[in-house]
Amino acid sequence: WDQFSEWLHCVCVVTFDLELGQAMEFLYPNHIELSDVERTNICYLAFPDSNSGCMGDTQYWFRIRRSALYKTTDTDVDYQCSKDCPVTLLKDKTHFYGYVYFRQVRDKTLKRGYFQKSVVLLSSLPYFNFFKDIVDIIAPEYFDNGEPCLEAACHDIDQWPSPIPGQILNLPLMGLLLHVRIPTKQDKPGTNVLEITDKNSDPGAFSLSxxxxxxxxxxxxxxxxxxxxxWELVLIGAPIVVMAPSPTVCSSTVLALVSSISPLRYCSDYRPYFTIHDSEFKEYTTKTQAPFFITYFTLSTFLFFIKMPLIHKHWLDPLLKHTDVCSKIRYLCFIPVDVKTWRVRGAGEFPWTHLNIAPPSTKLKMASKIKTFDPKSGIYSKYKQFLKKDKNFIKGLTKDFSGKCQFQAQSALLRRHFLELTQSFIIPLERYLASLMPLQKCISPLKAPPTLKPFRPNDFIQTLDSNGPQLTSGTKGDWIGLYRRFMQSANFEHWLCRRKLEMEKKLVSLHMAALSETDLMSWCQQKSEVEIVDMVLRIREKINLVRSHKLDVSTETVELLADKLTGITNTLPADLQGILSK
Structure with a gap:
């Protein structure tokens, strides 16, 4: 199951038992282990929180913490993905993503009167569209034909090639052939680089853009x-609550918000779907620090949540009383006008056409409204924006809005706008970070590699007058205030740590290249045995890092260093050579 495990952790089937409630009916492959907490969370999250209105088939996503039960080691594929894949698509080592296909239909043969069951694909990969299509193929077949179909699908997945970025992958599944391509860091954003030369050669094949x-x-x-x-709230990692009428809308909205700051990775905790039965609910309701990104399905669930004393003390009171921007909790609440008649939007369907109600007001609701929860859709917040909104863009995006509007085209425009905004924000940070890199002439092959200069926030702020976002963006506002708030967030911490690690690896690679061009034999003539042995061990360590894919160095450089390593080892006495060869 090595190939299967590169794509999925397991496939779960959750059913409704009259005595036990939601229970795990089937887990495949059979050798996979899940902790008791994981099993419980999966069972509760596999069903909509209030499924009385979810007749038929429903698809959505959830995210749960991984148990310490699994001790995984990075493979060659993991190292290659880490090097080539966008940071937003890297495997999540601390969480699982659950891709759910829930079916509820009337069945008079059952005591409850309904058939209620979910198929859940559990994976560490955030490939939301991909696994949505995969479970859309697997689940209906399983509901119609039983466990053999599920086992056959898993065996098909075990034959798939590794998920390597940049390659067109042909993935057979239950008589179909999928063409997919995992993006690389070098791909131009917003373009579909997947090109199938002859789509008519296989009538059962289709590609996923x-x-x-x-x-x-x-x-x-x-x-x-x-x-x-x-966009600002997501960028600075502010706590946000999203409430929606169905898990489909809820999970899609959260993922849309998280992806709005791409190519930055959202690093605070977030849950595309969450219920009061989750094992972490108690943790979130007893912490003094509010969770960063929590979502709720029903109005009753959310009202139950905020009535808890600690939540009112630590979430609502700071929101209503504090005036300091950094100390407030922010809310995004989508509240249905009528929970019973709210419909899940379908593709190409105008969201308010079939509700017989007026669209929600576009006016921002004040947070004081949270005390009464006026049941209208909207945003409740006391957060003061640093940047001014781009009214021309919003007007251009909505001026042709109609029931027949092209959601895909509008989505592409919105994604490009967010991308340009995020890139304008991040470019000054990249420029300043590049200035902290030592010059290549400072790299001495016979000394340790130089270190990066420290990142000093005040020094960075001083560079904004000449290298700020005004060079690439027409958006006006308090950019400096936004940068200062961003530099307090987990998003900034992750970005800085990752970029510093990449630059430190680059320094080591440059140092190895300089060392490979140095006459080490002449150097050995003037050094003691202890110094020569130390050099041998340091070169050997660097070569091992390259061979384990932890450093990106050319093959020619490694071969040159290996030859020099052999040469200087031969200058040592025979007993030392024997010790070093072990």
Missing amino acids: SIHEVNLYESLCDVLPHIHLL
Whole structure:
């Protein structure tokens, strides 16, 4: 099951038992282990929190913590993905993503009167579109034909090639052939680089243009006047609550928000779907620090949540009383006008056409409204934006809005706008970080590699007058205030740690290249045996790092260093050579 495990952890089937409630009926492959907490969370998250209105088939996503039960080691594929794959698509080593296909239909043969069952694909890969299509193929076959179909699908997946970025992958599944391509860091954003030369050669083949992108416009069209506010909140990692009428809308909205700051990775905790039965619910309701990104399905669940004393003390009171921007909790609440009649939007369907109600007000709700929870869709927040909204863009995005609008085209425009905004924000940080890199002439092959200069926030702020976002963006506002707030967030911490690690590896690679061009034999003539042995061990360590894919160094450099290593080892006495050869 090595190939299977590169794509999926396991496939779960959750059913409704009259005595036990939601229970794990089937787990495949059979050797996979799940902790008791994971099993419980999967069972509760596999069903909509209030499924009385979810007749038929429902698809959505959830995210849970991984148990310490699994001790995984990075493979060659993991190292290659880490080097070539966008940071937003890297395997999550601390969480599982659950891709759910829930079916509820009337069945008079059952005591409860309904058939209620879910198929869940559990994976560490955030390939939302891809696994949505995969479970859409597997689940209906399983519901119709039973466990043999599920086992056959898993065996097909075990034959798939590794998920290596940049390659067109042909993936057979239950008589179909999928063509997919995992993006690379070098891909131009917003373009579909997947090209199948002869689509007519196999009538059962189809290609997936994007493995991970959700429809931004469809998810955020109700709050378009506030997309710049939402982008800021996600960028600085502010706590946000999203409430929606179905797990499908809820999970899609959260993923749309998280992806709005791409190519930055959202590093605070987030849950595309969450219920009060989750094992972490108690943790979130007793912490003094609110969770960063929590979502709720029903109005009753959310009202139950905020009535808890600690939540009111640590979430609502700071929101209503504090005036300092950094100390407030922010809320994004999508509240249905009528829970019973709210419909899940379908592709190409105008969101308010079939509700017989007026669209929600675009006016920002004040947080004081949270005390009464006026049941209208909208955003409740006391957060003061640093940047001004781009009214021309919002107007251009909505001026042709109609029931027949092209959601895909609108989503592409919105994604490009977010991308340009994020890139304008991150470019000054990249420029300043590049200035902290030692010059190549400072690298001495016979000394340790130089270190990066420290990142000093105040020094960076001083560079914004000449190298700020105004060079690439027409958006006005308090950019400096936004940078200062961003530099307090987990998103900045992750970005800085990752970029520093990449630059430190680059310094070691440059140092190895300089060392490979040095006459080490002449150097050995003037050095003691202890110094020569130390050099041998340091060169050997660097070569091992390259061979374990932890450093990116050319093959020619490694071969040159290996030859020099052999040469200087031969200058040592025979007893030392014997010790070093062990």
